[in-house]
Amino acid sequence: MDCSNVRSNLFSYQEKQLSGMEYKEFEDHLHSCKECSLMVFEFQFVTSFIDEKKAAELNPYVSTRILQRIESQIDDAKNKQIPFFQRILQPVSLSFLLLIAVVIGFSIVKQKATTYTESIIHQQDIQAIKSGLYIPEFIDEDNTMFDNHK
Amino acid sequence: MTDQQLIEGLIIQNRNAIHYLVANYQKHVIKTAYYFVSNMEDAEDLSQEVFIEILKSISRFKKNASISTWIYRITVNKSLDHLRRQKRRNIIHTMGSLFKDTSEGTNRDDNKLSTIDTRIDDKERRVILDKAVNSLPENQKIAFILNKYEELADKEIAEIMNLSLSSVESLIHRAKLNLQKKLVIYFSEYAKKSK
Numbered sequence: 001m002d003c004s005n006v007r008s009n010l011f012s013y014q015e016k017q018l019s020g021m022e023y024k025e026f027e028d029h030l031h032s033c034k035e036c037s038l039m040v041f042e043f044q045f046v047t048s049f050i051d052e053k054k055a056a057e058l059n060p061y062v063s064t065r066i067l068q069r070i071e072s073q074i075d076d077a078k079n080k081q082i083p084f085f086q087r088i089l090q091p092v093s094l095s096f097l098l099l100i101a102v103v104i105g106f107s108i109v110k111q112k113a114t115t116y117t118e119s120i121i122h123q124q125d126i127q128a129i130k131s132g133l134y135i136p137e138f139i140d141e142d143n144t145m146f147d148n149h150k
Numbered sequence: 151m152t153d154q155q156l157i158e159g160l161i162i163q164n165r166n167a168i169h170y171l172v173a174n175y176q177k178h179v180i181k182t183a184y185y186f187v188s189n190m191e192d193a194e195d196l197s198q199e200v201f202i203e204i205l206k207s208i209s210r211f212k213k214n215a216s217i218s219t220w221i222y223r224i225t226v227n228k229s230l231d232h233l234r235r236q237k238r239r240n241i242i243h244t245m246g247s248l249f250k251d252t253s254e255g256t257n258r259d260d261n262k263l264s265t266i267d268t269r270i271d272d273k274e275r276r277v278i279l280d281k282a283v284n285s286l287p288e289n290q291k292i293a294f295i296l297n298k299y300e301e302l303a304d305k306e307i308a309e310i311m312n313l314s315l316s317s318v319e320s321l322i323h324r325a326k327l328n329l330q331k332k333l334v335i336y337f338s339e340y341a342k343k344s345k
Contacts, residue, residue, distance in 0.1 A: 007330070007334045008327070008330065008331075010330040010333075010334070011326040011327075011329075011330055035341070038337075038341070039334060039337050039338075042333075042337045042340075043330065043333055043334075043337070045275060046275045046278055046279050046333060047279065049272075049275060049276050049279050050279070050298060050299060052276075053184070053185060053188075053299060054181075054299060054301075056181070056184060056190065058176075058177060058180055058181075059190070059194060062176065062180065062194050062197070063172050063173065063176055065194070065198065066172050066176060066197060066198050066201055067168070067169065067172055069198045069201075069202065070168055070172070070198075070201055070202060070205065073202050073205070074163055074205075
């Protein structure tokens with residue numbers, strides 16, 4: 001086995017996929033060639049980091065983070081799922097109720113104003129009748145009428 | 151919980167089913183993503199995206215397929231997307247640095263060369279391996295990582311990659327040849343420099 005054969009069989013050697021004969025030839029070459037021996041050493045060293053990567057520890061809190069993110073996504077999705085008509089109907093109905101309340105309020109104020117005007121007109125009529133009949137105003141000159149109340 | 155029960159639970163977003171999914175698959179998802187992106191924090195972030203994607207598209211999942219294979223497929227795709235985004239960012243960053251002070255860049259390169267000249271340390275070996283794996287063609291890289299790191303059977307890799315068994319075997323073989331070729335070139339250059 002020569003240098004190029006060794007360098008094209010690095011994985012096969014490492015994974016013990018060479019036949020008995022090939023394996024022996026490979027090892028014999030390594031004993032006689034310092035450069036290939038170093039090459040195999042470096043190759044095995046570098047690829048040992050595959051095992052190091054495989055042994056990497058996971059963060060114990062990662063599942064909590066994943067579940068939190070999933071739950072927040074589900075909540076967001078649920079909020080988005082509110083039907084379109086509901087999203088429109090809700091503010092429209094609220095505005096309508098507000099409008100009705102304003103109209104009712106106006107009509108009540110208007111009604112009260114009419115009653116007050118009517119009472120003023122009624123008092124004016126009484127005054128007119130009084131003046132027509134010439135009924136003098138009652139004057140309690142000696143304050144005898146309200147003495148008891150004081 | 152059977153796969154069928156899990157799928158039905160996930161479709162209705164049942165809390166127990168979601169917890170079962172995360173508890174049973176988080177290790178595979180995070181580790182697979184980590185083998186691709188070589189950074190545990192990025193892998194954890196990617197795992198969140200993978201589980202969200204699973205919940206989003208579970209209704210489209212074909213019930214006769216294996217859920218584990220499907221989850222691996224989503225993880226691989228998300229990891230590759232991440233690597234593509236990272237590559238794009240690196241290109242933009244490199245282009246940006248070209249417009250900066252060139253003398254600063256030259257000094258940095260000199261320093262880099264001097265560290266290679268002096269000695270090859272464990273950190274560098276890790277970088278060499280990651281770079282060599284990442285420089286493989288995409289399909290070879292997927293097949294190699296799932297075979298060598300995740301230790302999946304060739305048949306399962308074939309299902310994940312939607313390829314025939316012989317294609318996967320060929321991809322793994324070519325990946326190993328390419329990888330050892332790249333590493334041999336690197337070691338030869340290193341040996342020349344250290345002489």
